[in-house]
Amino acid sequence: MTITKKALLGLVAGIFFSASAFAETMAVVNMQLVASKIPQTAAMQQTLTNEFAGATEEIQKLESDIKFNMEKFQRESMTMSDEQKTTLRTQVEELQKAYQAKAQPLEQQIRRRQTEERNKIFALIQQAISAVAAEDKIDVVLNAQSLAFAKPELDISEKVAAKVSKLN
DSSP states (O other): OOHHHHHHHHHHHHHHHHHHHHOSOEEEEOHHHHHHHSHHHHHHHHHHHHHTHHHHHHHHHHHHHHHHHHHHHHHHTTTSOHHHHHHHHHHHHHHHHHHHHHHHHHHHHHHHHHHHHHHHHHHHHHHHHHHHHHHTTOSEEEEGGGOSOOOGGGBOHHHHHHHHHHOO
């Protein structure tokens, strides 16, 4: 081990031990687990599904039309005239252009809205974590996903989920 690695290791250990020396009580919370258990998440998913239902159906119809026309071309191209083949190819190309023009912006819009709604949910979770920490006089709450191990009795995820469920 080089001197810089030893120094870095010592520094990290010092920070860890000094932080734990000042913290009287610690807890862990699994935010993903909390988010999956609360009713607000299901409500958010339903809201987004309803919000984008029309646009999603339109995209699915375009996909279906493209698939149908491509299968038709493969099935019937032997018996089609050149003009019919050209017409069908043109239709498929136009459908693909329409699909590309609508699908990518829709995906971006859906991702943006999911992020907005997810941020609202995580803000509620953070509120609940603060409330549980204050009630239980917890000094430090760590994200369980960033830890290799924590005693199960330190996990306040269920309390946080119950608190978030009562919010809003």
